[in-house]
Every structure is written in structure tokens, then in C-alpha cells.
Amino acid sequence: MTTELLILSLLFLFAINTPIAIAIGVASVAAILVQGDFNLMMVVQRMFGGTDSFHLMAVPLFMFTGTIMEAGGISRRIIDFANALVGWLPGGLAAVTIVSAMFFAGISGSAAADAAAVGAILIPAMKKSGYDSDFAAAVQASGGSIGVIIPPSIPMIIFGFLTGASIGRLFAAGILPGILIGFSLITVATFISWQKGYSATIGFSIKETWRTFKRSLLAMGAPVIILGGILFGVFTATESAAIAVVYALVVGMFIYRKIKVKDLVPLFINGAITSAIVMFIIATASVFSWIAAIEDIPAQLAGTLLGLSDNPVILLLLINIVLLIAGTFVETTAALILLVPMIAAMAPSLGIDMIQLGVIVVTNLAIGMLTPPMGICLIVSCSISNDSIAAISKRILPFLGILVADLLIITFYSPITMWMATLVAN
Numbered sequence: 001m002t003t004e005l006l007i008l009s010l011l012f013l014f015a016i017n018t019p020i021a022i023a024i025g026v027a028s029v030a031a032i033l034v035q036g037d038f039n040l041m042m043v044v045q046r047m048f049g050g051t052d053s054f055h056l057m058a059v060p061l062f063m064f065t066g067t068i069m070e071a072g073g074i075s076r077r078i079i080d081f082a083n084a085l086v087g088w089l090p091g092g093l094a095a096v097t098i099v100s101a102m103f104f105a106g107i108s109g110s111a112a113a114d115a116a117a118v119g120a121i122l123i124p125a126m127k128k129s130g131y132d133s134d135f136a137a138a139v140q141a142s143g144g145s146i147g148v149i150i151p152p153s154i155p156m157i158i159f160g161f162l163t164g165a166s167i168g169r170l171f172a173a174g175i176l177p178g179i180l181i182g183f184s185l186i187t188v189a190t191f192i193s194w195q196k197g198y199s200a201t202i203g204f205s206i207k208e209t210w211r212t213f214k215r216s217l218l219a220m221g222a223p224v225i226i227l228g229g230i231l232f233g234v235f236t237a238t239e240s241a242a243i244a245v246v247y248a249l250v251v252g253m254f255i256y257r258k259i260k261v262k263d264l265v266p267l268f269i270n271g272a273i274t275s276a277i278v279m280f281i282i283a284t285a286s287v288f289s290w291i292a293a294i295e296d297i298p299a300q301l302a303g304t305l306l307g308l309s310d311n312p313v314i315l316l317l318l319i320n321i322v323l324l325i326a327g328t329f330v331e332t333t334a335a336l337i338l339l340v341p342m343i344a345a346m347a348p349s350l351g352i353d354m355i356q357l358g359v360i361v362v363t364n365l366a367i368g369m370l371t372p373p374m375g376i377c378l379i380v381s382c383s384i385s386n387d388s389i390a391a392i393s394k395r396i397l398p399f400l401g402i403l404v405a406d407l408l409i410i411t412f413y414s415p416i417t418m419w420m421a422t423l424v425a426n
Contacts, residue, residue, distance in 0.1 A: 006031040006291060020331040021277075024338075025284035031291050043287055050286020051279050056161055059282075060275030061241035062152050065222065065248050067271045069107055070116075072252025072259050074219040078103045079121055081216040083201060084209040086186065091193020092201035093129055094139045095186045097122045101143030102182040105150035106223030107244070111332075111369050115144030115380040123384045131198055137385035138395035142185050144377040145366040145403070148332070150178030152226055152244075155332055155365060157237060158282070159358045162340045166424065167237040168230040170358045173421040175227075177359055177410045184402045192398065218251050230424065278333055285337035292341070312351050316411055319343055319350075320364055324404075327368015331376070335365055356417045363410055367403050370396055 009030050013023035029043060069075070082099035089095045100118045119140040126136035148155045151171030160167035202208070225247060226240045235243065252259040259267070309315060323343075326335045343361060347354055369377040372389050378396070382389050410416060 005034050006288070006295070010288075020334050021281045021284045024281070024288050024334055028284065028287040028291055035291075046287045046290050047283035050290075051283050056157065056279075056282065058152070058157050058167075058238040058241040059154050059278055060271070061238070061245050062154060062157075063275050063278070064268075064271035065241065065244040066104075066107055067267055067274065068245065068248040068252055068259070069219070069222070071263065071267055072248060073256045074107070074248075074251070075100075075104065075118065075121060077212075077216040077219040079118065081209075081212040081220075084205070084212040087201040088204040089186075089190050089193075089200060091131075091190055091196070091198035093122060093126045093131065094136075094189035094193050094198070096201070097126070097136075097139050098143040098146075098182055098185045098189060101140075101146050102150060102178065103220060103223075105147040105178065106152070106220070106227070107248075111144050111147035111366065111377050115140055115147070115377045116384075118143065119381055119384045123381065127385070129198075129201070132196070132395075133385050134387045134391040134395045135192070135196075137381040137387050137392045138399060139185075139189050140384070141370055141375070141377040141381040141392065141396060142189075142399040142403075143182075144380065145369045146178055146182055146185075148362055148366050148369075149174050149181060149359075151175065151223075151230075152237065152241065153362060154278070155336055155362045156358060158333060158336045159340060159361060160237075162337065163344050163354055163358070165354045165358055169355050169421040169424045171227065171230055171237060172424045173355050173359045173417040174362070175420050176416050177363060177406070180409065180416065181363075181403065181406050184406050185399060188398050188402050218255060221251070222247050281331060281333045282337065285334050289337050289341060292338070310349070312349070313412070315346065315350055316352070316360075319346070320360070320407060320411060323361060323364035324367060327365045328371045328375070330368075332365045332369065335368070336361070353414070353418060353421075355421045356414055359417045360407075360411050363407050367400065367407065370400060370403070 006027055010023060010027040013026060018026070025043075029040070032040065032043065079096065079100045082096045082103060083092070086092065086095040086099050097118060100122065101115075104118055119137075123136045123140050126139070127133050147153075151174050153171065153174055156170040156174060157167055159165065160170050222244050226244055229235045229240050229243065230237055249259070308318065323335075323339065326339055330338065340361065343357065344354070347357055350357070369375050372378060372393055378389060378392060382392055385392075
């Protein structure tokens with residue numbers, strides 16, 4: 001009875017567009033009341049316990065880093081360098097959008113932050129240059145999804161927290177898949193732009209590339225510090241997040257001088273609000289996962305999938321299908337906390353390393369960020385371009401197709417994830 005109520009009430013609340021955190025929290029409380037063996041004080045205790053983690057401290061810190069860097073003028077310098085690199089391609093601005101998202105992904109760890117920071121500049125620029133508005137938004141949404149694959153990645157931090165997998169190794173494992181996805185999206189965007197007759201923005205110039213690279217060198221210092229420190233074992237992922245915040249403040253305030261002392265309070269408030277949204281979802285989802293564990297739901301669901309086949313290839317395909325569907329309807333953080341226990345329970349039967357499994361899970365949910373109704377990158381891009389979700393959804397289909405192809409490569413060709421991961425000791 002408790003299991004049925006938990007799942008059905010959650011699905012009902014999702015169906016009536018209840019905010020994710022509220023839906024999970026209400027379904028969890030209803031299940032506790034029906035179960036009757038626990039005091040409601042357990043809800044508060046589990047919410048606190050679910051967020052009281054050294055690893056999860058990295059989540060608000062990386063989100064705050066993205067906020068600071070956007071305000072500090074770093075986005076503009078990264079975009080200028082991306083323009084010099086790929087602006088000479090057909091539909092240069094489309095390629096610039098994706099390359100900029102790849103660079104920014106190495107700073108914020110958040111797909112929504114990537115889509116907002118880069119899209120606020122490049123979607124209007126593409127529209128002004130004659131690009132179809134819905135195509136511009138589709139390109140930006142696709143590029144934004146890379147934000148959770150190229151490290152640092154907030155979903156990877158949460159996956160590591162849930163499974164005990166090394167966050168440093170997860171970060172390293174996401175580098176090559178992120179590059180693969182980025183180049184794939186550039187190929188699709190360039191081909192469509194060539195068909196549409198969209199022109200390049202500039203001619204190729206080594207001199208201009210070098211000039212913009214020098215201007216953006218400090219802007220791109222954060223991902224170098226973050227990844228370098230983790231790869232060489234200098235500090236943990238959480239410590240790297242704190243260092244990234246300090247680095248962003250120093251660059252924004254004292255080198256680029258875009259951030260004044262009076263700007264700090266609004267920045268802190270903005271960072272706190274965006275972080276609180278994610279942490280509130282984690283808190284309520286931890287209550288849900290606690291009840292699910294008591295009711296043995298993850299093991300039951302894992303057993304159901306294992307009962308369908310004992311072939312690892314088929315099982316991986318089934319897991320991908322489940323995750324793709326979940327990513328369409330459930331916010332990324334909630335989907336991780338709700339589904340990862342089930343998937344982790346199947347890992348021995350899959351014959352797959354937990355690190356590779358983490359990248360597969362995150363890639364699936366990144367694709368979900370491009371699909372309605374819960375696709376956060378889609379929603380952010382729509383709000384910037386003022387197009388309907390339906391219009392952009394049609395234009396995003398070619399990008400979704402190449403992303404699914406990339407997902408299959410990541411799933412069944414382990415060196416693309418594990419080669420970099422084996423270089424990390426922690």
C-alpha cells in the first residue's frame with residue numbers, strides 16, 4: 001500500500017505541474033502517514049541528513065562560481081575566443097554558441113547556467129544576423145546540455161554522493177564524452193546552417209585567434225585549476241569548488257574590474273537562491289529515497305528489469321530507455337536520487353564500472369534537458385528567444401538524434417570514459 005501510494009501520488013503531482021521539490025515532499029509525507037510507523041519529525045531529520053555532506057558542498061560553490069564569472073565579464077571573453085576559433089564555419093554563430101557552452105561548462109557545472117549565460121548574448125546575436133529564432137534557441141539549448149557532462153558537473157557530484165564513486169574520476173571520465181558531444185553538435189549545426197545559407201561571422205585568422213586567446217586566458221583559468229588540481233590529486237572536488245569561487249572573485253574584482261564591492265551582496269543573494277532550489281530538491285528527494293529503501297523499491301525495480309533479460313547489452317539499452325523517459329518528465333537532481341539506487345543495484349549484472357555507469361546516467365539526463373515538458377535548457381532558451389516550446393522542440397530533433405548516437409557510443413565503448421578516469425588516483 002505504501003509503495004503504491006508513494007509512486008502514484010508522485011506521478012499525479014507531476015501530472016498537475018506541481019513544483020518538483022513540493023511534489024516529492026508531499027508524496028513522501030503521505031507515504032509516511034499511511035505507513036504509520038514513523039514520526040513526521042523523521043522528515044526533517046532526513047531532509048537535513050540528505051544535504052549534510054562534504055561532497056554536496058561543491059554544488060552551491062560551483063553554481064556560485066558560474067554566477068560570479070557571468071557578472072565578471074568572463075562570458076564575453078570566452079565567446080570572443082570561440083568566435084575566432086570557429087566563427088569562419090558556415091553559420092559561424094551556431095558553432096560559436098556550442099563551443100562557448102563547452103568552455104563555460106568547465107566553469108559552472110550547471111546546464112541551466114550555461115544556457116542562460118551564453119544564450120543571453122548569442123541568441124539575440126543570431127536573430128540579429130538573420131538566423132531563424134527557433135533554430136537559434138535550439139542550438140543554444142543543445143549546447144547548454146554539455147554543461148553537466150564536461151566537468152565540473154553537479155549531477156556527477158550527486159551521483160558520486162549516492163554511490164560512493166570517486167567524484168574526481170567521474171569528472172575525468174566526462175571529459176572525452178563532453179568533447180565528442182560538442183563536436184557532434186557543431187557538425188549538425190554547421191550542416192543545417194549550410195543548408196539554410198547562414199554565413200560565417202569572420203574569416204579565419206591565426207592572429208585574431210591568438211589575440212582573443214590571450215584575452216580569455218584568465219577566464220579559462222578556472223577549469224584548468226579545477227581539473228588540474230583534481231587530476232593531480234592536489235585537492236578534492238569540493239575543495240576545487242571553493243578555490244574556483246575565490247579565483248572567480250579575484251579575476252572579476254581585481255583584474256577585469258567588472259565586479260564592485262556593492263555588487264557582492266546581490267551576487268551572494270542570487271547564488272544563494274539558485275543553490276537553495278537545487279539543495280531543496282535534494283533534501284526532499286532524500287526523504288523519498290529513504291522511504292523507497294525501506295519499502296525495497298530499488299531492489300524490486302532492479303529485479304523487474306533483470307527478469308526481462310540477463311544480457312548486459314539489452315539491460316544497458318533498457319536502462320538508457322528508462323533514463324531517457326525519466327529525464328523527459330523529472331528534474332535532473334530528483335531523477336538521480338530516485339533512480340540511481342535502482343541502477344547501482346544492477347551494476348554487478350551489467351559488468352560495467354561504476355564510473356562509466358555514472359557518465360551514462362548523466363548523459364541520459366542531459367538529453368532529457370532538451371525534451372519537454374521538464375527540459376530546463378529548452379525552457380531557458382525559450383525564455384530568451386520568446387519562442388514556444390513546441391516550435392523549438394521541432395528544431396531540436398536533429399540535435400537529439402546525434403545525442404542519442406553519442407549516448408550509444410558512450411554506453412558500449414568504455415575507453416571513451418575510462419581512459420581519462422584511470423589517470424586519476426582518488
